[in-house]
Amino acid sequence: MIRILNQSGISRIAALALAVLALLSLSVAQNNAPAQNGATAAPRVEFKSQNIGPRELEALTGKSITRDYTAAWKGLADALDHDAAEMLGGYFVGVPADQLRNTIIDQKRTGVHSRYRNQSHVLEAVFYSPEGDVMELHDTMQCDLEVMDGDKTLHQERATLHYVVLMTPAADRWVIRQLQSVSRF
DSSP, X not given: OOOOOOHHHHHHHHHHHHHHHHHHHHHHHHHHSOXXXXXXXXXXXXXXXXXXXXXXXXXXXXXXXXXHHHHHHHHHHHHHHHTOGGGGXXXXXXXXXXXXXXXXXXXXXXXXXXXXXXXXXXXXEEEEOTTSSOEEEEEEEEEEEEEEETTEEEEEXXXXXXXXXXXXXXXXXXXXXXXXXXXXX
């Protein structure tokens, strides 16, 4: 049965639509706002794929890798800083996810936690499988690394770290399946 709305019904629908638009606008503004309330800023990720093989990299895949790697490291920094595994956001799976959750459990137990600030990553794709189901990346990361005991700084340094990373596609993103620290490339 089709119901015909009267003038007051249309007004209610219009008011509801405006309220939904206002909430969406507020959500977009908050997502684009600078980091505040203790949240870390999104890291800068420079993605290089000139030497990748054997499969050629599609432009959209390169953008997805950059987007998801950035989100993963922002989530990692927030999770470690706030001792909150749920802030990892599902970008780490398997062994790296387990290791990070265990690190957060240890941080809660000891009261000592890590902060990664002012992150910049040079992410170089070195292998992309012919099937498109795994990508190996080398990450040279620079950051301000702090070790905190509550609000007290125990150690602070500008660090350069190197990681070998394996990422695989998931339903709606690329995820990190391996994150191995190495001394250099």
